[in-house]
Amino acid sequence: LLLWIENALTPLEIRDQLNDSNSEFNKSLISYLESCHTGEFIRGDMDTVKDNLNEAESDPTYLKATQTIPEAPPNCICEECESGNQCIILHEWWGRFKQSVNDILIRCNIHTCRPRFCLNNKWKSCKARFPRECHEQTKVDEYGHIFFRHMEEYLNKFNKVLTYLLRCNTDVTCMQSGTGIKAVLMYVADYITKNPLKLYALFDILAESYDK
16 A cells, blocks of 8 residues: 655655754654564563573463463553543553563563575575664664664564564564665565465474474
8 A cells, every 4th residue: 555645745855854963853753763673582581581581481370471362451440541530450451461562572572693505605695684783762864764662683663562462573673765665665575475485384383382
């Protein structure tokens, strides 16, 4: 779906406004884009998340987030919610939301380079472009390109809500150039036109998933 937005800023106008770090446009756009995708866990680094997950798995009642359906936020009408104060029920749900997202990320979104997979090329470099360049804060260069805050070099960018709902590996990227958009379109077109799996291969995948 291609949309033409009337009175939209041109790429040059967007670049000029982004280069002014004190402009309201710069702050609003970056704040919005950072809310759409991130490159770090919710609270803590990878080691902390792994430790928390190991502790959670020691509970006999623990269920993997990738094997459960997402829990809807509570439709609470308690006095705290009505008055705008912090609701304990909603606060506890947000805690489970964050734990589930971290659980899914550590299981699905962490990239591991392998010689027979992403390193299988004459340059012996990762085809998926890992490790990613890390930035402690979002910055804009002189050409208007945005380098987003990214704290985990082997974690691709994701959207928290999308991860929580889909409960699998996702990759959310901000397309900042026509070249990037064309590359994604080519990738998607190539992906959806691949030959389907043979039936026996599909059964092998299902059996392997069941064994795990």
